[in-house]
Amino acid sequence: MTFRILISDPLSEEGIQPLREAENIHVVMETGLSPDELAERISEFDALLVRSQTEVTRELISKAAKLKIVGRAGVGVDNIDLEAATEHGIIVVNAPDGNTNSAAEHTMAMIMSLARNIPQAYYALKNHKWDRKKYIGVELKNKTLGIVGLGRIGAEVAARAKGQRMNIKAYDPFLTEEKAEKMGIGYGTLQEVLQDADFITVHTPLLKETRHLIDKEAFQSMKDGVQIVNCARGGIINEDDLYDAIKNGKVAGAALDVFEEEPIQDHKLLELPEVIATPHLGASTVEAQENVAIDVSHDVASFLNGGLARNPVNLPSVPKEIMNKIAPYFDLAEKLGAFLTDLTKEVTEEINIYYSGDLTEVEVAPLTRNTVKGLLKRHLGDHVNDVNATYLADRKGITVNEHKTSSTKGFTNLLTVEVKTKSGKRRVSGTLLNGFGPRIVKVDNYSVDVTPAGHMVFIHHKDQPGAIGRVGSLLAQQDINIATMQVGRSNAGGDAIMMLTIDKHLEENGLNELKELTDIYHVTAIDL
Numbered sequence: 001m002t003f004r005i006l007i008s009d010p011l012s013e014e015g016i017q018p019l020r021e022a023e024n025i026h027v028v029m030e031t032g033l034s035p036d037e038l039a040e041r042i043s044e045f046d047a048l049l050v051r052s053q054t055e056v057t058r059e060l061i062s063k064a065a066k067l068k069i070v071g072r073a074g075v076g077v078d079n080i081d082l083e084a085a086t087e088h089g090i091i092v093v094n095a096p097d098g099n100t101n102s103a104a105e106h107t108m109a110m111i112m113s114l115a116r117n118i119p120q121a122y123y124a125l126k127n128h129k130w131d132r133k134k135y136i137g138v139e140l141k142n143k144t145l146g147i148v149g150l151g152r153i154g155a156e157v158a159a160r161a162k163g164q165r166m167n168i169k170a171y172d173p174f175l176t177e178e179k180a181e182k183m184g185i186g187y188g189t190l191q192e193v194l195q196d197a198d199f200i201t202v203h204t205p206l207l208k209e210t211r212h213l214i215d216k217e218a219f220q221s222m223k224d225g226v227q228i229v230n231c232a233r234g235g236i237i238n239e240d241d242l243y244d245a246i247k248n249g250k251v252a253g254a255a256l257d258v259f260e261e262e263p264i265q266d267h268k269l270l271e272l273p274e275v276i277a278t279p280h281l282g283a284s285t286v287e288a289q290e291n292v293a294i295d296v297s298h299d300v301a302s303f304l305n306g307g308l309a310r311n312p313v314n315l316p317s318v319p320k321e322i323m324n325k326i327a328p329y330f331d332l333a334e335k336l337g338a339f340l341t342d343l344t345k346e347v348t349e350e351i352n353i354y355y356s357g358d359l360t361e362v363e364v365a366p367l368t369r370n371t372v373k374g375l376l377k378r379h380l381g382d383h384v385n386d387v388n389a390t391y392l393a394d395r396k397g398i399t400v401n402e403h404k405t406s407s408t409k410g411f412t413n414l415l416t417v418e419v420k421t422k423s424g425k426r427r428v429s430g431t432l433l434n435g436f437g438p439r440i441v442k443v444d445n446y447s448v449d450v451t452p453a454g455h456m457v458f459i460h461h462k463d464q465p466g467a468i469g470r471v472g473s474l475l476a477q478q479d480i481n482i483a484t485m486q487v488g489r490s491n492a493g494g495d496a497i498m499m500l501t502i503d504k505h506l507e508e509n510g511l512n513e514l515k516e517l518t519d520i521y522h523v524t525a526i527d528l
């Protein structure tokens with residue numbers, strides 16, 4: 001199978017080389033498509049690679065019948081409708097590390113340009129004005145730099161600003177006083193940072209919570225003559241309020257790399273001499289562009305070929321060492337889910353997943369997603385995947401509960417899936433036997449030992465002489481070979497089960513004939 005990838009924004013040619021060289025990948029690079037042109041073409045592609053220009057909207061996603069993955073060569077994913085992608089089972093990956101340096105360096109360049117009026121002085125000189133008095137700047141040394149958002153870029157800016165002998169005061173919801181102390185920087189609440197800083201630089205993502213984080217009220221709490229930098233996202237600073245704060249003298253200068261609407265040509269902020277600006281150049285270096293293109297290409301190629309994505313945005317990322325521990329259970333989890341759906345054939349109201357033994361010591365959310373995927377895929381088909389499994393369960397009103405228990409029933413690891421339906425609870429347990437692979441070891445209250453694969457028949461019957469023989473004879477009449485058979489009973493002459501693995505699928509009529517046999521209560525065909 002050949003996967004088709006559309007690259008709709010300019011990406012480093014060196015960075016995407018591995019994609020171009022991959023045997024089963026066909027790359028189409030078409031930058032500058034209008035939204036309508038993109039919508040018309042998108043159904044041809046398995047993957048879409050973008051920077052910040054392409055808007056990946058809900059409408060576009062609804063037309064992307066084959067799309068499996070969207071790769072964002074950069075950090076911010078505010079140009080991608082993540083909710084719509086998740087709903088459609090499309091994984092979104094980004095390249096969060098590749099442009100950190102460049103964005104931090106650009107921020108420092110902006111701070112220094114602001115402090116020394118470099119763009120304004122250059123512009124004047126270009127226009128034949130040798131004006132030394134007008135462009136007296138300020139030193140950075142001993143000034144306080146307020147950093148709002150101390151993630152990757154914020155932390156790199158802090159390290160560089162320390163080199164300029166600035167005092168740093170940062171606010172981030174994940175920053176503690178102890179952490180700040182270790183980094184050799186000051187810690188403050190948002191209010192304290194805004195109040196104490198001579199320069200303020202924002203490095204948060206653009207979220208509901210950070211939109212207009214810096215607004216009229218925030219400006220009022222700042223020092224007079226404060227200078228503001230935004231190399232993160234347009235919209236974190238309210239542009240109208242910034243304009244007013246510059247006009248009324250509160251803010252002495254602003255350096256902007258990003259704007260609420262991009263691209264801009266005319267903007268009232270650009271008319272102010274106190275404002276210096278670049279057209280979203282934070283990540284525009286040869287190195288950053290190559291890095292992000294390499295990172296995103298790797299994830300896209302790996303994911304399309306059944307591997308893992310290192311930087312998923314709409315799936316929590318799982319550290320490699322944990323992934324190595326849980327990956328062997330993925331198949332078992334999905335099969336247990338599928339097994340139960342076949343067994344119950346009823347509307348699932350609640351799913352309980354119990355992890356015990358070795359599994360209590362690791363992050364099991366990816367296993368939960370696989371189990372739910374197995375449970376839902378019988379009804380939802382390939383539409384359900386790791387990305388949207390729990391989302392779809394939630395939308396269908398199915399509660400999913402994860403439990404870790406100490407009861408291992410003698411197994412080193414045990415995964416039990418229980419579904420609650422209108423008529424009660426059914427459960428199946430499985431384990432990974434060292435060297436022997438996955439096994440189903442319990443169905444409801446009956447112990448069994450079956451490899452969860454291929455065609456199976458689960459029979460609930462009365463424990464009577466001849467019951468097993470009758471089943472065997474009937475299957476033989478239908479030319480169905482029994483590969484393995486497990487039996488279990490509650491007590492002699494009571495309820496019992498047979499679990500058979502057979503060499504081919506049991507057709508409807510065969511199933512009905514089995515149901516007619518004496519002492520047989522229920523028969524379920526299961527195909528894993």
Ligand SMILES: NC(=O)c1ccc[n+]([C@@H]2O[C@H](COP(=O)([O-])OP(=O)(O)OC[C@H]3O[C@@H](n4cnc5c(N)ncnc54)[C@H](O)[C@@H]3O)[C@@H](O)[C@H]2O)c1
Binds near residue numbers: 076174280
């Ligand atoms: N100009 C450019 O070309 C360019 C390049 C790269 C990244 N960016 C942008 O820079 C920003 C930061 O990128 P990053 O890689 O450092 O991201 P990051 O995720 O590493 O860091 C963001 C930090 O913001 C913090 N945060 C979230 N909400 C906050 C709030 N209300 N107040 C304070 N802090 C808050 C988070 O806790 C996190 O630590 C993003 O918006 C990204 O899109 C711009």
Ligand SMILES: O=C(O)CC[C@@H](O)C(=O)O
Binds near residue numbers: 052074076077283
């Ligand atoms: O693609 C770009 O150049 C911008 C990238 C930057 O804004 C990011 O969020 O990574």
